[in-house]
Amino acid sequence: MSELQAKRILITGGAGLVGSQIADLLVRENNPEIIIFDNFVRGRRENLSGAMANGRVQIVTGDIRDSKLVHEVMQGIDLVFHQAAIRITQCAEEPRLALEVLADGTFNVLEAAVAAKVKKVVAASSPRYMVSLRSSPRPKSTTLTITARFTARQRSSTKDFCEAFMKCTGWTM
Numbered sequence: 001m002s003e004l005q006a007k008r009i010l011i012t013g014g015a016g017l018v019g020s021q022i023a024d025l026l027v028r029e030n031n032p033e034i035i036i037f038d039n040f041v042r043g044r045r046e047n048l049s050g051a052m053a054n055g056r057v058q059i060v061t062g063d064i065r066d067s068k069l070v071h072e073v074m075q076g077i078d079l080v081f082h083q084a085a086i087r088i089t090q091c092a093e094e095p096r097l098a099l100e101v102l103a104d105g106t107f108n109v110l111e112a113a114v115a116a117k118v119k120k121v122v123a124a125s126s127p128r129y130m131v132s133l134r135s136s137p138r139p140k141s142t143t144l145t146i147t148a149r150f151t152a153r154q155r156s157s158t159k160d161f162c163e164a165f166m167k168c169t170g171w172t173m
Contacts (some may be wrong), residue, residue, distance in 0.1 A: 008033045010077045012064055012109055015043025018124065022081050023051040032056060037073055039063040042087065044065055064105035067112070074112040082109050084124040085136030110162065121171065123162050 009026055013019045014036030020043070024032050027050070036048060038085045051057045060157060062069045064084045074080075091098040105125065113121050 006036070007031060007078035008076050009079045009081070010035045010037060010073065010079045011083060012037045013043060013082070014038050014057075015040060015045060015102060016083060017083075019043065019081065019083040020047035020051065023048060023057060024082070027056065028053045031173050033058070035060060035073065035077070037064070038084070039061055062109055065100050067108045072107045074109075074116040077113070078119050079117055079120045080109065080113055080118055082106065082121060084109070085124070092167075102105040113118065114147065119171075120164070142169050 009031055011019045011022055011026075011034065014034075015038040019038070021035070023034055023036060026062065034051065036051075036057060036059045038059070038061065040061060045059075048057065048059070052059075060073050064070055081141055086094075086098060086101050091102075110121065110123075121144070131152075
């Protein structure tokens with residue numbers, strides 16, 4: 001039996017490109033219950049058409065910034081795939097939103113996972129900031145550099161949050 005089988009699994013950002021691919025994989029692994037948590041700003045219901053066809057996938061429309069709802073959805077979950085995010089370029093355009101979604105939202109997911117005694121959280125981060133940092137020439141005032149800085153900070157925050165929660169809970173990578 002695969003480690004992914006026989007679990008209640010939550011995918012934040014589950015209607016996005018990556019989240020929906022994870023849902024398809026979990027359906028193929030015959031998981032009894034998969035919960036998609038998405039605000040559908042970027043994610044699309046069409047992305048879930050294959051996974052939804054089996055009847056074991058439930059959609060909860062919500063935002064990871066809503067701590068109360070995240071805590072409610074997290075009850076009884078065994079495994080979380082945290083994929084919820086905003087566009088990388090949106091970080092420079094809306095830095096407050098970037099902070100709220102990428103830092104506060106991630107914290108909400110991790111805090112709720114601990115409260116619900118979730119066994120494992122798999123958190124995603126984008127390598128795109130590495131590409132942005134390697135781009136040249138890049139004057140210090142470019143939007144690309146601002147975007148790269150926000151993205152690097154978000155990735156660092158996500159990593160730091162995950163490591164701190166791992167130390168407190170005994171989760172492993």
